[in-house]
């Protein structure tokens with residue numbers, strides 16, 4: 510007989526999401542999106558999505574509608590509207606039919622001093638607009654080396670989990686160890702699985718065990734398969750390798 514955890518693992522569909530970060534141009538994106546669309550029919554086991562810079566949301570929508578590839582943004586304001594120069598609201602993302610939005614990426618946390626509470630507020634703003642937030646958590650190298658990984662993840666998760674089981678059931682989490690982002694250093698599948706199991710435990714305690722937990726940090730076609738083989742890794746949030754259509758598709762098919 511299947512145990513409850515085995516059963517739930519089999520029902521979480523894999524999600525492979527590209528985070529383009531601040532890369533792209535109309536011309537380069539057109540080529541990349543065409544390449545992804547050309548190969549997506551061969552990928553059966555993963556949901557595929559791209560999170561693009563704000564100015565390219567219309568291009569993503571126009572190129573991806575009806576293709577099976579979904580799209581989203583890389584940040585959202587905690588505010589609904591008003592005098593917030595430079596901010597983009599969840600309702601504005603809805604105007605471009607975004608299905609997803611990243612919140613709390615480590616680059617936003619470190620470069621823009623986003624707090625755990627602000628990240629949870631952004632997740633809530635997205636949920637209220639029917640956009641799925643992909644909440645990113647992860648420890649720095651110094652935190653990892655001093656044995657504080659789970660302490661940091663628990664702290665980052667706390668205000669998100671405080672939104673309650675019903676809200677949390679509507680989001681996706683991404684574990685991205687900061688030391689593995691853009692460095693070529695990937696957590697080993699076992700290292701990543703240990704943190705994912707910890708996160709899954711928190712989700713189960715809350716009553717939201719089905720939430721997908723993605724891994725991010727130097728994911729490539731060559732390491733994706735061994736990461737996806739882990740019980741609690743439900744897909745990947747891919748930076749650099751998502752900018753090359755063939756490589757991104759190979760990850761999704763791994």
Ligand SMILES: O=C(CO)COP(=O)(O)O
Nearest residue numbers: 528690691726727748749
């Ligand atoms: O930050 C990341 C995705 O959000 C990971 O980036 P890389 O895949 O380039 O390491």
